[in-house]
Amino acid sequence: MENDAPQGTQAALIAAGLHLFGQHGFAATSTRDLAARAGTNVASIAYHFGGKEGLRRACLREVARRMQSVLSGADRVPDTPEAAARQLETMLRALVFFLTTAREAADLVGFMLREIGEDGPALDEIYQTLIEPRHRAVCTLWARATGQDPDSEEVRISVFAFIGQAIYFRIGRPIVERRMGWAAIGPAEAQKIVDRLTQHLRAILAERHAP
């Protein structure tokens, strides 16, 4: 598999694509805006990627490439329910901080959420590459922590709720900020969210493997 990071004009166009596609959507972003932000000419898009749609796919590939280097290291499955619960807490913290504060990842997340929302053909690759393996891994952890069947519908739904609440703090960020009276979600605010969600997680897990 090709894993080389694009360079030069290609990289600049992909960066512009991640930013503008994620911020305003694919259709609302013009090739001229892309070229201007990348500091190059409009024709470069067709030359390097075959067109605007090709740039979108290149952005998708870039997201996949950068993600698997960020979200790795949760492959080891703990032995005890307590260790599994601790690992879920660690994962929750990493997820919330990644979604809400990660400066470098802001464009990545924005682009991916937009891509999911537009329900395009890109969704297949996103799902198979990024979501399915992750979700399956968390299911294993969750099952270990609660003593349930990792392949059961119950566990899969619980994990979606678990991840979904974290994702909402990114999707509904402008709303959250307004309601919370926060100018922005920085590390301090993210920590408050993590603290609260961790309490919820512990309550849910505790009830599950109670006698």
Add this chain to the structure above:
Amino acid sequence: MENDAPQGTQAALIAAGLHLFGQHGFAATSTRDLAARAGTNVASIAYHFGGKEGLRRACLREVARRMQSVLSGADRVPDTPEAAARQLETMLRALVFFLTTAREAADLVGFMLREIGEDGPALDEIYQTLIEPRHRAVCTLWARATGQDPDSEEVRISVFAFIGQAIYFRIGRPIVERRMGWAAIGPAEAQKIVDRLTQHLRAILAERHAP
């Protein structure tokens, strides 16, 4: 406040706007697509709404109008924590079913989520009209159920997580369907989600006002 339901061509255009704006986004929807779906002429948009942007605002007004007739009846604040908890469960069930299965509401929800995502000027009205009062009401319930301060940051974050997990099952629906092996989220599937989220809710609330 004007509360009359639009009729005729206006209603057809608003319905088309809710559907197409919600499905493909505002920028990706042309006035000709709108007119075709509404069974009228492009010029009708400018005539009735002053332009494409005016139709967007009219759609927003329609969402607000239809929402307050759907999500009403949670104004009475129960006396006991148990009653408040029960009301939260009822609200959760209504929310999940509304988000995932409501046939009539599919366009409404899609439009609103898209509007939030685009972070446009419409967000102010959405927030003040639909979200803030609702969120505040749920906070009151949550506080009553757990014995906390309804204005505390903790309660507000908990309520966002509570609502956010439900919303995710709508935003990430294509992903959820794929992972769950569901052809669609119908009443049966929605019930499974509700059952699971209700378990989570009970676990969280139980821990809160334990001795």
Add this chain to the structure above:
DNA sequence: TGATTTCAATCAAACGATTGATTAAAATCC
């Protein structure tokens, strides 16, 4: 080595198509 050719890359300019908006005439309604 020095001259020539090749090639990827970038640019300004222009293309046809489509966009949202506008106009005035035709149609419809009360």
Add this chain to the structure above:
DNA sequence: GGATTTTAATCAATCGTTTGATTGAAATCA
């Protein structure tokens, strides 16, 4: 028949894409 609504036709602007020219560095030749 006067007011309201819908229509076809047209507008300038912008869209994504293509074109032909130009660049500079590597490759090839003499």
